[in-house]
Amino acid sequence: MSPGAGNPALSGLPPEEMAALLAPLPAYRARQIRSWISRGAGTFDDMTDLPLSLRAELGKRFTLYAGEVSAGLRDPDGTVKLGITLSDGYCVEAVLLTDGEGRRTACLSTQAGCPMGCVFCKTGALGFHRNLDSSEIASQFFRLREIEGDIANIVFMGMGEPLLNLGELRRAVAALTGGGADFSPRRITVSTSGVVPGIRDLAENGPRLRLALSLTTADEELRRRLMPVTAANPLPAVKEALRRYQERAGRRVTLEMVLLGGINTRPQDAEALAEFARGLDAAVNLIPWNPVEGMRFEGRPLREPDAGEIARLRSRLEKLGLTVTRRFRKGRAIGGACGQLGTLAGGADQALQSRTPVTPQGRPRRVTGQ
Ligand code: SAH
Ligand code: SF4
Numbered sequence: 001m002s003p004g005a006g007n008p009a010l011s012g013l014p015p016e017e018m019a020a021l022l023a024p025l026p027a028y029r030a031r032q033i034r035s036w037i038s039r040g041a042g043t044f045d046d047m048t049d050l051p052l053s054l055r056a057e058l059g060k061r062f063t064l065y066a067g068e069v070s071a072g073l074r075d076p077d078g079t080v081k082l083g084i085t086l087s088d089g090y091c092v093e094a095v096l097l098t099d100g101e102g103r104r105t106a107c108l109s110t111q112a113g114c115p116m117g118c119v120f121c122k123t124g125a126l127g128f129h130r131n132l133d134s135s136e137i138a139s140q141f142f143r144l145r146e147i148e149g150d151i152a153n154i155v156f157m158g159m160g161e162p163l164l165n166l167g168e169l170r171r172a173v174a175a176l177t178g179g180g181a182d183f184s185p186r187r188i189t190v191s192t193s194g195v196v197p198g199i200r201d202l203a204e205n206g207p208r209l210r211l212a213l214s215l216t217t218a219d220e221e222l223r224r225r226l227m228p229v230t231a232a233n234p235l236p237a238v239k240e241a242l243r244r245y246q247e248r249a250g251r252r253v254t255l256e257m258v259l260l261g262g263i264n265t266r267p268q269d270a271e272a273l274a275e276f277a278r279g280l281d282a283a284v285n286l287i288p289w290n291p292v293e294g295m296r297f298e299g300r301p302l303r304e305p306d307a308g309e310i311a312r313l314r315s316r317l318e319k320l321g322l323t324v325t326r327r328f329r330k331g332r333a334i335g336g337a338c339g340q341l342g343t344l345a346g347g348a349d350q351a352l353q354s355r356t357p358v359t360p361q362g363r364p365r366r367v368t369g370q
Pocket of ligand 2: 114115116117118121122123124125158159160161193214339
């Protein structure tokens with residue numbers, strides 16, 4: 001563990017909190033430090049316009065980033081997955097995806113494990129350990145950027161249910177948008193399994209991020225069996241909350257449909273989805289289920305949907321007037337695709353040996369003095 005682990009990590013603090021924590025240092029010092037973080041400083045020693053004595057003092061009281069990168073895997077398709085071990089030993093995962101045009105998207109975790117228990121999701125099978133704090137959330141972004149370079153988008157689609165950790169999510173977003181990275185909220189998406197109080201809170205109190213709902217199926221009875229969250233958050237209430245969010249934030253929402261072979265790809269799933277989407281400004285994103293070994297639904301092993309099944313569902317949805325996109329399958333060889341996160345949680349070393357390790361390509365925004 002590095003010296004200073006367990007001390008507050010400055011990179012994950014909203015600007016005003018960072019300034020308050022650094023008091024009685026003058027405000028311009030906090031600004032200098034934020035500027036170094038946004039340029040990719042790795043340590044306080046990189047901050048060459050701070051007096052040496054101050055750098056040493058800061059190093060004793062604070063860290064820059066939370067957790068240690070304990071594993072890194074690179075998929076042949078370019079996807080990178082990092083395992084980050086937190087100060088109490090839990091491991092969370094962060095993934096970087098690159099699209100056809102070379103734009104990078106960071107997929108960040110908000111909890112260690114997840115309490116929601118969706119039957120098709122590896123993270124759900126791990127159970128819940130704890131919420132991450134804002135530094136543990138934001139630091140995943142900085143670690144990915146250090147390895148790969150500029151990042152265009154952030155999606156909170158890693159481990160955990162972001163809206164059950166909304167306070168820390170907000171602070172992390174404030175740090176990323178207002179301090180360490182100057183990221184635009186328009187390029188940040190939060191994905192929820194459908195936690196109604198969280199969607200309402202976000203609608204009322206912001207920030208105005210892009211919102212995605214992991215709908216999976218709009219057949220309420222089937223959804224209850226696949227996603228236990230449905231019992232306390234019935235779909236009509238979820239829809240009403242989405243409508244409210246849309247009114248407030250003025251944003252199109254994404255309905256994410258993990259396709260489970262032979263389960264939620266039926267004609268009635270297409271019809272129920274069209275009914276759910278009516279009155280919403282929504283786009284549908286089809287995500288063929290990524291295999292997770294040993295996952296079963298009511299006694300039967302889950303399977304991937306076949307090509308014909310996906311094509312039929314897609315054309316039904318389009319005929320019903322829906323806008324449909326299909327997510328790339330990225331990172332499957334390293335367990336870094338949607339719903340596969342959790343493989344590093346118990347065996348980082350073994351995972352590193354058996355796959356291609358990440359070779360850092362140098363710090364992208366080289367720290368260059370002034
Ligand atoms: N907990 C939040 C965000 C993380 S899950 C949520 O559920 O929205 C991110 C996405 O991965 C969700 O859309 C989820 O439905 C999807 N997912 C989970 N397991 C999957 C799997 N095995 N294959 C493909 N997608 C999966
Ligand atoms: Fe949790 Fe999302 Fe996985 Fe469901 S799909 S168990 S909410 S991480």
